[in-house]
Amino acid sequence: NAGVMQNPRHLVRRRGQEARLRCSPMKGHSHVYWYRQLPEEGLKFMVYLQKENIIDESGMPKERFSAEFPKEGPSILRIQQVVRGDSAAYFCASSPSRYEQYFGPGTRLTVT
Amino acid sequence: AQRVTQPEKLLSVFKGAPVELKCNYSYSGSPELFWYVQYSRQRLQLLLRHISRESIKGFTADLNKGETSFHLKKPFAQEEDSAMYYCALPFYNQGGKLIFGQGTELSVKP
Numbered sequence: 001n002a003g004v005m006q007n008p009r010h011l012v013r014r015r016g017q018e019a020r021l022r023c024s025p026m027k028g029h030s031h032v033y034w035y036r037q038l039p040e041e042g043l044k045f046m047v048y049l050q051k052e053n054i055i056d057e058s059g060m061p062k063e064r065f066s067a068e069f070p071k072e073g074p075s076i077l078r079i080q081q082v083v084r085g086d087s088a089a090y091f092c093a094s095s096p097s098r099y100e101q102y103f104g105p106g107t108r109l110t111v112t
Numbered sequence: 113a114q115r116v117t118q119p120e121k122l123l124s125v126f127k128g129a130p131v132e133l134k135c136n137y138s139y140s141g142s143p144e145l146f147w148y149v150q151y152s153r154q155r156l157q158l159l160l161r162h163i164s165r166e167s168i169k170g171f172t173a174d175l176n177k178g179e180t181s182f183h184l185k186k187p188f189a190q191e192e193d194s195a196m197y198y199c200a201l202p203f204y205n206q207g208g209k210l211i212f213g214q215g216t217e218l219s220v221k222p
Binding site: 003004031035041043059093098100101104106 | 118148154155156157158198202204206207208209210211212213214215
């Protein structure tokens with residue numbers, strides 16, 4: 001069973017562009033979590049999704065950020081009109097049941 | 113408010129020395145706590161969870177409800193233990209999201 005996959009691993013965007021981060025959960029996992037790690041900080045929860053549903057988006061900034069986990073395909077974290085402060089590592093985790101999360105390698109977003 | 117605190121950003125020890133990485137939590141209820149480890153260029157992985165009471169790679173952690181702590185200990189550090197360590201608190205009644213501490217970088221010198 002391949003682990004959680006994230007792509008791209010590194011993404012560079014200019015201010016104002018859109019960033020799309022993808023997360024493919026482990027086979028059989030229907031729970032997906034996104035976390036953000038700003039420089040010199042720990043991981044912070046952003047959003048929790050199940051197939052076709054956003055369950056908890058309490059950690060997501062109110063503007064410019066959105067997430068989805070469609071019936072088919074990977075989960076997508078989308079950041080519109082990126083700003084320098086969005087530069088961070090974005091981690092995805094998947095779980096079969098909420099009780100143990102398996103992490104992907106992360107996507108490092110750099111906004112220039 | 114629920115939170116996890118790791119007071120040390122960096123802990124540097126010599127090989128063979130004892131190690132203790134500190135974790136304190138604030139939680140109204142009976143918590144479950146995890147330690148995650150991230151070796152260089154690798155993904156975050158679960159090291160141990162307090163309910164299993166296991167010893168993984170020689171590491172142990174005991175939940176002290178009186179001191180609200182979950183410190184990670186190892187009697188004799190090895191160079192391969194050098195990594196980032198994160199203490200985490202799951203919220204199962206909120207979908208299982210994890211609240212992480214800031215992380216402690218452990219550096220074990222030869």
